[in-house]
Amino acid sequence: MTEISREVGVVLRRRVIDNPWIDHMWSPVTVLDDVPATAPWTVLSQEADATLYYAGPATIDLFSTDTANYRDNLADGAPRIWIALRRQDGGAELELTKVTADPTEGEALFESGTDVIGTVPMSPDIASWVAAFVDEFHVEHVFHKRKRDGTSDDRRRGEDPSGRRRDDA
Template identity: 30%
Template structure:
């Protein structure tokens, strides 16, 4: 499904940042756009920065279910700084998977914005996730039947002749002999 990405530019709150940029909403089914101005209120301007496809994969159904279980279901918009003056960010990705968004957030180069999903998009993602989600059956781990009362070979350092401390290092044994 194509999603238009709306980015808001507002005045910065410090003297070091002239503008503050934030992805604020998505437009399901939007046509292509390239930083088209859609609203101006005083110093605040909203742009339709671009339209990207929201791709869903059956293997990620668990991640979608996790995202939908949040108090406010969201999509994640991944932005990367651009060298072009009139297009300060390149819109890389839009995803409904919080796991995929976390991967992009971990690299430190990209800006990941959490944007609330419109109701129709929530229903669309939920239908897809429910159709592809498979509950994994809980498998209780069983204890090994290994015998622990046998003689253990290979513990410690064989260069230490004392049986009292098999984990002691050879260097500490040499020091004791010298003193």
């Protein structure tokens, strides 16, 4: 298995919301092609009801075993990057836990109980990097349907080796 990685920067928005149970909501805004020389959790801009933060650096890992998933993401026409964050010790501070270009892994994050998850458009530069990886390492796997071979499993189910049902009466 081949693996490559790329560091990126992550920008988040903290938005004030009118809700009786929570007073704000986090959402990813963008993934920067490169890591800027900015400290994590630096405020980038502030408005009355929303604040943009540079959350910090993160790593996108690509694995040769997942090229079909990356290819599907790119073929969609609007490739996405999934970003997951988790609250530290149940508090207000967030930590970046995962940034991925794999849609299967991204969808699994939605079901994992991660505190904040979202997608952002994949930049053309990152899309080119992912496409080059897919071009170099993707191997098409052909599906082969298994044929019955008349083993004892077939006989236990009451079938003869040809797959027909046996009449025991």
